[in-house]
Amino acid sequence: MSILIQPDTKILVQGITGDFGGRHAKLSLDYGTHVAGGVTPGKGGQFFEHKEHKVPIFNSVHDAVAATGATVSVVFVPPPFAADAILEGVDAGLDLVVAITEGIPVRDMVRVKRAIAGRKTRLIGPNCPGVVTPGSGPQSHGGCRIGIAPGYIHKQGHVGVVSRSGTLTYEAVYQLTSKNIGQSTCVGIGGDPVNGTSHLDVIRMFNDDPDTHGIILIGEIGGNAEVEAARWIKANVRKPVAGFIAGATAPAGRRMGHAGAIVGGAEDTAAAKIAVFRECGIEVAATPSDMAHALLRAAQAKGVTLT
Amino acid sequence: MNIHEYQAKALFETFGVPVPKGVAAKAASEFDAALAQLPEGPTMVKSQIHAGGRGKGTFTDGFKGGVKFCKTKADAKEIAGRMLNNTLITLQTGPAGRKVQTVYFTVASDIKKEYYLAILLDRGTSRPVIVASTEGGVEIEKVAHETPEKIFKVFVDPAYGLADFQVRQLIAGLGFTGAEAKGAAKLIRNLYTMFWETDASMVEINPLITTPTGEALALDAKVSFDSNALYRHPEITALRDLNEEDPKEIEASKYNLSYIALDGNIACLVNGAGLAMSTMDIIKHFGGSPANFLDVGGGATKEQVVAAFKIILGDANVKGIFVNIFGGIMDCNVIATGIIEAVREVGLKLPLVVRLEGNNVTAGKATLAGSGLPIVSGDTMADAARKIVQLVA
Incomplete structure (x- = not known):
């Protein structure tokens, strides 16, 4: 099992006719993901063709949902139009909207977050690599790949990975798969200061998922989302958890690539977050190379099998 | 900005x-x-x-x-x-x-009393927060630590905007009455409008003062803007002062590279912000000192790698380079070819350790090894970091 999405989840691609959206829609189709439709206003009735696939394009998310029964969309729409695209997905009653777009103005996301409060739709991202639930085929083929992650590095299994960073997620997944440890679901929540889903939201889901036996929590400097998650883990999670925080050497007050990766005070430094991780019983990876090892150490200490 | x-x-x-x-x-x-x-x-x-x-x-x-x-x-x-x-x-x-x-x-204004006023994003609530204090002209972090009861905050609902009752809360907290209260309330409302309409990340007035004649004035002003929103504010973009920025960072931004100079001697070139940060961290972990943060983004084209090498080599402190690429979707062999061309083009003399992982990595490593260039290959991040630290030491 998995969280958020299953291998047979039907997805829509908002912005499928753009370069970025189109390229990744193809990779998802190659991975065996059920891409049920694309959405580009003004291009309804056309098709997105790739190998044997012929994906219908719709003018609106509402049309696409009505025609395909899709429950999830992924947003590749450029920043000035991304907030609108997210709201359209929410209005159409999707279960999940995953926003990949990098560079959405913070004010737009503040408004979006307020507008979708209390709605049934969960938003993941923006500025995130997406979500992958690996499939059972060779190189995890047949899974649900939403976003821009390399599908083939995954392996179906029982470890949940949550991270703000794309490449660090791939690093963790690659280490796990190399050790023959599979993943239930890998979630990139994004590097922006205002995002739809927090570390804690994902940790709760992993904790409730009987098929997730261990968790890797990857964070970075800025904000207190990792601290909030760690304290909840201490009180509620019995599964082994390993953690890593990036940005120990980042100078204060500078944005390190991600809009949200900025040290604002003494409490959002890497050192402060790592100290809280330790205090909360999370096995800390000293370097990114140590993430899978750290989880193995945590699992061993709790007598949990990850494979 | x-x-x-x-x-x-x-x-x-x-x-x-x-x-x-x-x-x-x-x-x-x-x-x-x-x-x-x-x-x-x-x-x-x-x-x-x-x-x-x-x-x-x-x-x-x-x-x-x-x-x-x-x-x-x-x-x-x-x-x-x-x-x-x-x-x-x-x-x-x-x-x-x-x-x-x-x-x-x-x-030079006559000062009756100094206050603190700022508006910024509160990440916890995803809302703008107005922070005010009766202790102006000093560091707000110090006030927060020593006398937190002297700091007042209101969180603004973006669906409604700043409400009058919230302004009254701030005015009461700051102890304003009469004409002063009226002036300060107007100042707070207008400052919030500016924060919201200009896509500011932060506006800070420290100190906000009252004069003996009852006026409220911003004696200092510190303002920064969300760079993601500059596309819709050409009048604010025009205020950018390139003299205030590191020339290397300006050059990097032309190639969509995210570069930040640090004071160490091992330069890094990495794809992805999280990996780039942790590459700096791992250099430090093994006893070295990172010279920069450099994220080439999701891809890593030859043009970007060449530009990145030139920017890195513009820093006289640099004694070695660590390239760390997780080529999830990009072909590692293409990246390897780009690195080799870049090394030849800039005539690199410094030690270079490359760690490639991901798609078609075996071919990529073979290409690096067969280049005849003194490029050291690392298997894992840790292995590569140890090697570059040793080479530079």
């Missing part, structure tokens, strides 16, 4: 946030004309650089204070001459300091 105090105050005036009358000058020849616009009497001279701590800063020629009170305009002109084109070192500039290319003359 940050702007200067004089630019921030001009923006304040547009939005109806009162400031002491002031005029900026960029050359000594402009001093007389600038000062002519101010009344005779006490005048402040303020060095315009983006770093804080100006008042307590020292110029490289030993002249003390980047912000000075002058009894007369004649004194102000002389002091401005000492500041302009001089280099000011403050706690925030680092040892190299910052060249003062603009001075700002303002009327």
